[in-house]
Amino acid sequence: MNSEGSTVTGIIGVISDTHGMLRPEVSRIFSGVNMIVHAGDIGGMDILKSLGTIAPVTAVHGNTDTGIIASFLNDSETFKFKNYRFHLLHDLAHLGVDPLKLGIRMIISGHSHIPLAREENDVMYLNPGSAGPKRLNKPVSLAKITVMDNRLLVRHFDLESFK
Numbered sequence: 001m002n003s004e005g006s007t008v009t010g011i012i013g014v015i016s017d018t019h020g021m022l023r024p025e026v027s028r029i030f031s032g033v034n035m036i037v038h039a040g041d042i043g044g045m046d047i048l049k050s051l052g053t054i055a056p057v058t059a060v061h062g063n064t065d066t067g068i069i070a071s072f073l074n075d076s077e078t079f080k081f082k083n084y085r086f087h088l089l090h091d092l093a094h095l096g097v098d099p100l101k102l103g104i105r106m107i108i109s110g111h112s113h114i115p116l117a118r119e120e121n122d123v124m125y126l127n128p129g130s131a132g133p134k135r136l137n138k139p140v141s142l143a144k145i146t147v148m149d150n151r152l153l154v155r156h157f158d159l160e161s162f163k
Contacts, residue, residue, distance in 0.1 A: 006149050010034045010082050013055065014143040016090075016110025017041040017130035019064065022050050025162045026131060029142065030054045035081065039110035040090030043132065045069055062090035062110060078104065082147045092125070099123045106145070106152060113138045117154040126154055134160075 013030035020043025030036060033055050040062025042048060048069075051057045061073040076089040076096070084105040087097060092109040099107055106124040115129035129141035140159040145152055 008146055008148045010147045012037060012081060012086075012145040014039070014108055014126060014128040014145060015051070015131045016128050016142075017062070017113055017132050018047050019043045019130075019132035020047065021132040022047050023131060023140075023159055025157075025159050026051075026142065027054055029144070029157050029162065033144065037079075037086075037088050037108055039088055039108055039128065041065060041110060041132070042069055042073075045072075058088060060088050060090055078102065083150070084147070084152065092127070115139060115141045115143070115156045117143070117156070124152060124154070129156065131159060 011033045013033040013036040016039035019041055036051050036055050036057045038059035040060050041064045048057055048059055058077055058079055059073055060075055060077055061070045078087045085103050086106045086108060087104045088108045091111040106126055108126050110127060112127060113130035113135055116127040118125050128143035129139055131142045134140055141156050143154055143156045145154055
């Protein structure tokens with residue numbers, strides 16, 4: 001229980017678009033998470049291995065992932081965490097499932113490099129933003145999902161201002 005009497009039952013670290021760069025802030029922010037999901041454009045298996053030292057990783061390949069990583073990972077994954085079903089993919093434009101029919105509570109995607117958390121028709125859509133190299137004027141960010149009192153709470157972290 002936390003100080004307000006709420007119970008946290010699990011935390012997922014959410015990252016995308018690392019493009020071969022794993023910033024040191026990631027390990028501090030993801031310390032203590034139960035699992036990590038990577039929404040593609042990973043940039044190499046070494047990124048997944050490093051994330052795996054923090055927590056178990058579920059990942060999908062993105063449009064820039066080639067070679068062994070593209071052949072090793074699927075383009076989407078549906079998984080369960082606590083009492084919730086999640087669907088992970090790189091580009092939301094390629095969503096090929098009906099989340100309501102499958103009982104999916106959250107869709108996690110990357111690709112746009114723009115952080116997003118919105119709810120539509122009882123489905124939450126989350127994009128952690130890009131955690132890799134800075135691109136134009138887009139933020140460098142990632143997210144955490146906290147399961148607390150049977151709710152999903154999302155928090156984005158701006159890696160450029162995180163100390």
